[in-house]
Amino acid sequence: MEIRQLRYFLAVAAERSFSAAARRIHIAQPALTRQIRALEESLGVQLLERQARGVTLTPAGEAFVQDAQKVLNSLDEAKSNALRTEKGMRGELRLGVTVMLLWVNELSVLLKEFRRRYPNVMLKLNTMLSGPQVVALQEGVIDLGILIFPPESADFGRLNIYSDHLVLVAPDDSPMVKNPPRFLADIKDYDFVWFDRENSPNYYDRLIGYFNQHGFVPNIVETGNDSVTMLSVVNSGVGCTIVPSSTISEPPEGLTVLELEDLKKLSLDLQLVWRKDAENPTLNHMITVAKELLSRQFVVAN
Structure with missing residues (x-):
């Protein structure tokens, strides 16, 4: 037949x-x-x-x-x-992103617009730190990474969708809340909560290098895997920490956000990152949508 x-x-x-x-x-x-x-x-x-x-x-x-x-x-x-x-009109697109960055408005707008245009494409969001995202991109585990300070490599394509800066976070009862510091050097004698380098090597090195350039060698007394964990440790009364401002737009009870002059000058560009050799029409559609939103100023251009 x-x-x-x-x-x-x-x-x-x-x-x-x-x-x-x-x-x-x-x-x-x-x-x-x-x-x-x-x-x-x-x-x-x-x-x-x-x-x-x-x-x-x-x-x-x-x-x-x-x-x-x-x-x-x-x-x-x-x-x-x-x-x-x-043609990339259906199927799935695998994305990596840190948990706290999921709440960045520009990213939410991008994902919402993509879903509107391509309702039959499943977006699979994998929450992971920057370091694991880079590895996952290299190994083809994810199609698109969403991270800050990706490694400089000709193998990756990049697109900035949002610019942020760092802020200092301390417990409400910390002496620095009563006498706010202005520069990184002013907090060199305070205990500091940070993350292990292996979680996000490039991000870690860039920030530690910047801190050192501005007279701040952090006295790390405890570490956490991500911003949420670090903030929780600080809220328990251990030292202070530094996180992107977008991750703490509304400080939890017991914590105070402080702006430092040095930190305002360091731009944190949230970037879409992908392998240039990837042959994925759905990925191309996501990049196109992001570029169109950038041109319409729904997200901040580089």
């Missing part, structure tokens, strides 16, 4: 005539007749009653009409799905 035979049969069933069906599907009537007979032989049943003024469907033919149409509909849908997937 061939797909074309199903289409031929449905044409004959609809027209109730071999000659009319032959004209409709642009095939010679003898050839059409041979194909229908071949179909009946392959099925082992008679589908049509040949009569002088046309044809009628046998009971088997009546039942086969419904099933044949379902088969063709399924094939058409499969073809459509394949084409849509090839």
Whole structure:
């Protein structure tokens, strides 16, 4: 049984005539007749009653009409799905992002607009720190990273979607709240909560290097895996920490956010990062949407 035979049969069933069906599907009537007979032989049943003024469907033919149409509909849908997937209209896009950055408005706008345009694409958000994101990109585990200070590599494409800066966070009862520091050097004698370098090597090195340039060598007394953990440690009364301002727009009870002149000067660019050699139409659509939003100033351009 061939797909074309199903289409031929449905044409004959609809027209109730071999000659009319032959004209409709642009095939010679003898050839059409041979194909229908071949179909009946392959099925082992008679589908049509040949009569002088046309044809009628046998009971088997009546039942086969419904099933044949379902088969063709399924094939058409499969073809459509394949084409849509090839064009990035469906499928999935795997993203890496740190938990706290999910609340950045510019990122929320981007994801919302992408979902609006491509409702059949599943966005799989994987919460991970910057270091693991870079590894996941290199190994093809994720398609797109969303991070700050990605490594300088010609293998990656980048697009800035938001610019942030760092802020100092301390417990409400800390002496620095009563006498706010202005510069990084002013907090060198305070205990400091930070994160392990292995979690985000490039981010760690950039910030520690910047701190040192401004007279601040942090006295790290405790570490946390991410901003949420570090803030929790500080809230328990251990030292102070520094985090992106977007991660603490509304300070938890018991914590105070302080602005330092040095930190305001260091721009933290939240970037979309992807492998340049990636062949993924869905990824290309996401980048296109981001660029369009940038041009419309829904997100901050670099």
